[in-house]
Amino acid sequence: MTALSKELLQSIAEVLARVPVDPADLAGSVAQLESQLDGLARLDDLDLLHVEPATVVVPPTEVPHGR
Amino acid sequence: MAANELTRLSIAEAGEQIRRRSISPVELTRAYLDRIAARDSQSRCYITVLREEALAVAAGLEKEVCDGHYRGPLHGIPIGLKDLIMTRGIRTTCGSRILKDWIPEADATVATRLFKAGAVLLGKLNLHEFAYGPTGVNPHYGTAQNPWGRDRMPGGSSSGSGGGTAAGLCAGALGTDTGGSVRIPASLCGIVGLKPTYGRVSRAGVVPLAWSLDHVGPMTRTVTDAAILLQALAGQDPADPSTAAVPVPDYRAGMAGDVRGLRVGIVRELFFERLDPDVRAAVEAAARALEGLGARVEEVRLPRIHHATAAVFAIISAESMAYHEPYLKTRASEYGADVRARLLTGQFVLATQYLKAQRARQVVRAEVDGVLRQVDALLTPTTPIPAPRTDEREATVEGVREDVRGWLTRCTRPINLTGNPALSVPCGLTRDGLPIGIQLVGRQFDEATLLRLGQAYEAVSPFRDHRPPLAG
Numbered sequence: 071m072t073a074l075s076k077e078l079l080q081s082i083a084e085v086l087a088r089v090p091v092d093p094a095d096l097a098g099s100v101a102q103l104e105s106q107l108d109g110l111a112r113l114d115d116l117d118l119l120h121v122e123p124a125t126v127v128v129p130p131t132e133v134p135h136g137r
Numbered sequence: 138m139a140a141n142e143l144t145r146l147s148i149a150e151a152g153e154q155i156r157r158r159s160i161s162p163v164e165l166t167r168a169y170l171d172r173i174a175a176r177d178s179q180s181r182c183y184i185t186v187l188r189e190e191a192l193a194v195a196a197g198l199e200k201e202v203c204d205g206h207y208r209g210p211l212h213g214i215p216i217g218l219k220d221l222i223m224t225r226g227i228r229t230t231c232g233s234r235i236l237k238d239w240i241p242e243a244d245a246t247v248a249t250r251l252f253k254a255g256a257v258l259l260g261k262l263n264l265h266e267f268a269y270g271p272t273g274v275n276p277h278y279g280t281a282q283n284p285w286g287r288d289r290m291p292g293g294s295s296s297g298s299g300g301g302t303a304a305g306l307c308a309g310a311l312g313t314d315t316g317g318s319v320r321i322p323a324s325l326c327g328i329v330g331l332k333p334t335y336g337r338v339s340r341a342g343v344v345p346l347a348w349s350l351d352h353v354g355p356m357t358r359t360v361t362d363a364a365i366l367l368q369a370l371a372g373q374d375p376a377d378p379s380t381a382a383v384p385v386p387d388y389r390a391g392m393a394g395d396v397r398g399l400r401v402g403i404v405r406e407l408f409f410e411r412l413d414p415d416v417r418a419a420v421e422a423a424a425r426a427l428e429g430l431g432a433r434v435e436e437v438r439l440p441r442i443h444h445a446t447a448a449v450f451a452i453i454s455a456e457s458m459a460y461h462e463p464y465l466k467t468r469a470s471e472y473g474a475d476v477r478a479r480l481l482t483g484q485f486v487l488a489t490q491y492l493k494a495q496r497a498r499q500v501v502r503a504e505v506d507g508v509l510r511q512v513d514a515l516l517t518p519t520t521p522i523p524a525p526r527t528d529e530r531e532a533t534v535e536g537v538r539e540d541v542r543g544w545l546t547r548c549t550r551p552i553n554l555t556g557n558p559a560l561s562v563p564c565g566l567t568r569d570g571l572p573i574g575i576q577l578v579g580r581q582f583d584e585a586t587l588l589r590l591g592q593a594y595e596a597v598s599p600f601r602d603h604r605p606p607l608a609g
Contacts, residue, residue, distance in 0.1 A: 079485055087484040089465055098478035103485055109447030110490050113497045116444060123495030124349065124502070 162213025245342025317549025324574030458483025
């Protein structure tokens with residue numbers, strides 16, 4: 071498997087997300103992501119097939135207030 | 138009464154004396170303001186101090202009480218607000234350079250509710266920039282001092298709320314909690330911190346970090362004071378659709394009973410893995426103390442709780458990046474380096490990972506709620522380690538070296554995922570004289586049982602007679 075690299079993340083940020091980044095900031099992102107990727111993959115151990123995501127309640131449009 | 142005696146009174150004590158007119162709101166407010174003036178250049182707990190405004194409000198409240206109109210236990214009580222809670226006409230910086238001159242046009246609902254209850258706003262309290270970090274280290278406004286050690290982190294993100302309340306620079310404060318930001322500084326600074334149930338307290342007018350994990354909660358020197366503040370804050374708010382129409386009980390009345398027969402669960406998974414030995418000993422002693430009070434302490438299992446760490450990471454990363462993206466596109470250089478790097482990470486979390494995390498959240502919450510049908514509350518450490526040094530980036534516990542941010546949030550962030558209420562109460566000191574906290578986790582919307590347990594424990598806690606050495 072290809073390791074995460076600052077170059078890969080910079081491409082994603084600038085091409086997909088269109089957020090300009092200083093490559094110096096991406097070392098922290100690489101480390102943080104690498105420390106979480108196994109945990110994120112292990113979420114597949116949970117039986118989620120019939121589980122809907124928790125979401126924030128959205129008020130009906132006729133309610134004239136909101137955050 | 139001498140000024141330093143006034144600032145040592147709990148909210149409950151001061152409120153009672155104001156009701157009896159043995160002290161005045163102006164006298165009490167001035168005592169706090171003078172203390173802030175004398176100490177805050179060192180303690181850096183406040184970003185903005187509102188001397189003239191606070192004295193004017195206190196004078197109005199004094200007249201009211203003299204005229205026989207007493208609003209309740211917060212009448213004339215000087216408090217501080219974390220500086221990401223919007224205040225009309227008063228700058229709200231979020232601990233950032235980006236919003237250093239922002240003056241909101243409206244109060245947050247929680248501010249409105251406290252003002253209506255008679256609280257006096259002393260000022261806006263320091264925090265980790267945009268609340269995104271558990272250390273409280275702030276490159277723009279300095280780092281709020283932990284009154285238990287000049288070189289120790291106050292914890293974050295509600296660092297000024299924790300340090301200021303502990304040091305007697307306000308009678309109590311509000312913080313916000315997305316991964317532990319009320320409970321962590323409460324534990325590290327030796328005070329009480331309550332994260333209410335998600336939906337119990339309005340977030341309207343509070344600058345978000347992660348919408349689905351953010352909570353607002355009280356930080357106080359006693360459990361009773363936390364109950365007093367929660368009473369004023371709790372309840373549905375039409376401006377925050379995530380608040381729930383769940384009745385708000387009389388919290389102080391609910392604290393009157395004892396805790397005999399209450400069942401308290403100990404979860405070894407995650408919460409008791411790799412602890413500082415002094416923390417482990419203090420929390421085990423707290424469990425025995427609760428047994429001594431008549432509670433039934435038993436071990437329970439949460440085999441899926443480990444998944445909370447990754448789920449919270451995905452949710453907080455994606456939601457915070459979504460909120461901050463406009464600033465990151467145009468003003469990235471104005472963020473502190475640590476917060477900018479953490480925010481940028483959010484754009485690399487896949488949408489499918491985010492949604493998987495929100496689905497995992499349902500599973501973890503169902504498991505926690507299931508266990509809380511067997512027991513009335515869970516008992517855990519609040520943080521696995523006491524306050525690290527301010528310059529410490531990593532800490533080693535039981536041979537494992539890890540980023541201090543990971544250590545500090547390990548026991549608190551799962552409860553942001555599940556939304557349960559959680560109360561941190563001081564339970565002792567390490568051999569180095571640093572505070573330790575226990576975390577009590579309750580059923581959804583059952584803050585009342587946590588407050589009852591917390592108050593009963595507080596009365597026997599070995600911490601109860603200690604005061605921070607830098608509080609004078």
